Amino acid sequence: MRPILKDLKDGKISIEEAEKLIKSQFLDIREVARFDVGRKLRTGFPEAILALGKSDDDIVQILLSSPTDPMIVTRLDPERFENIREKISPLEERGFSIKYEERAHTLVVKGNEKISLDYKVGIITAGTADIPVAEEARIILEEYGCQVIKAYDVGVAGIHRLVQPLYDMLEEDVKIIIVVAGMEGALPSVVAGLVDVPVIGVPTSIGYGVGEGGLAALHSMLQSCSPGIGVVNIDNGFGAAVLAIKIIRAFD
Numbered sequence: 001m002r003p004i005l006k007d008l009k010d011g012k013i014s015i016e017e018a019e020k021l022i023k024s025q026f027l028d029i030r031e032v033a034r035f036d037v038g039r040k041l042r043t044g045f046p047e048a049i050l051a052l053g054k055s056d057d058d059i060v061q062i063l064l065s066s067p068t069d070p071m072i073v074t075r076l077d078p079e080r081f082e083n084i085r086e087k088i089s090p091l092e093e094r095g096f097s098i099k100y101e102e103r104a105h106t107l108v109v110k111g112n113e114k115i116s117l118d119y120k121v122g123i124i125t126a127g128t129a130d131i132p133v134a135e136e137a138r139i140i141l142e143e144y145g146c147q148v149i150k151a152y153d154v155g156v157a158g159i160h161r162l163v164q165p166l167y168d169m170l171e172e173d174v175k176i177i178i179v180v181a182g183m184e185g186a187l188p189s190v191v192a193g194l195v196d197v198p199v200i201g202v203p204t205s206i207g208y209g210v211g212e213g214g215l216a217a218l219h220s221m222l223q224s225c226s227p228g229i230g231v232v233n234i235d236n237g238f239g240a241a242v243l244a245i246k247i248i249r250a251f252d
Contacts, residue, residue, distance in 0.1 A: 003068070012094065045242050051076040051105075060087045063109060070143055073107040074136065074238050076100075081107060104135035104237070108143055116145030119248050122169040123148055124162070124191065126155030126181035129206045134180045136237030137202070137244075144245050149174060156186045170195060175251075176244045180237065182206025185217025192226035198247060200240045201231040 008018040046068040051059060052075045059080075063071055081100050091109055092098060099108045121141050125134045131152055138148045149172055151165030169177065177195060179188040180202040188201035201224070203217035210216055214234035221231045232239040 048072040056083045060084050063088050071109040076105050076107050078102050101139050103132050106139050117248050120147045120174045122174040122177040123150050124179045125152045126187040128153045130180045130204045133204050133235050133237040137241040140241035178240045182217050185220035188221050188229050189224040189226045192229045199229045201229050202240045203234050
């Protein structure tokens, strides 16, 4: 209820809109979506907007109507962002910043709310092709105040590349390590066998033959003989970041 009342006080919404939000806890946006404005209060993280399956106009309407802060759009291709860039510019007049990360295909629209978890999280990728998924996770973590320590392209094909970055992460006292890998997906098992912090495995769709689509990496991570690994869905950098944030909040 607090963010709704704050928006009312700041003149961003009318009394009628505030009453509707408080009563329903969702925002009916012109038959396009029922945006769950109460999710952040219940779960600690706002509803994100998945660009897949939505038209550009759908995304614009949701962004212009939603009272949540921050607003996050995932899987938004660069050309689609360019299509909506001018249409969402009124958000800047309302004090929101618009930040698009091309490699991660992620848009963050952020107001004045300051969030700082003040913890460090490591992100490792097996290959360069896995970086876009890792970057999606990085953006979400940094928006929530975490310091991210990265080590990219350190997979098992040249396992010696992993030693120094992993040592540095442990020296920096990271609380969680997110490991992103495609192909056979072996890297999370290696990392989990070397560290005393939780490991979140993220299989990616990078692969071919029996590994096509990321299923081999997913099955490998689920079948890991190293304990202490949690696995999210294929290419789900966003989900890995949210899980890390919830774990951190549990012991904050």
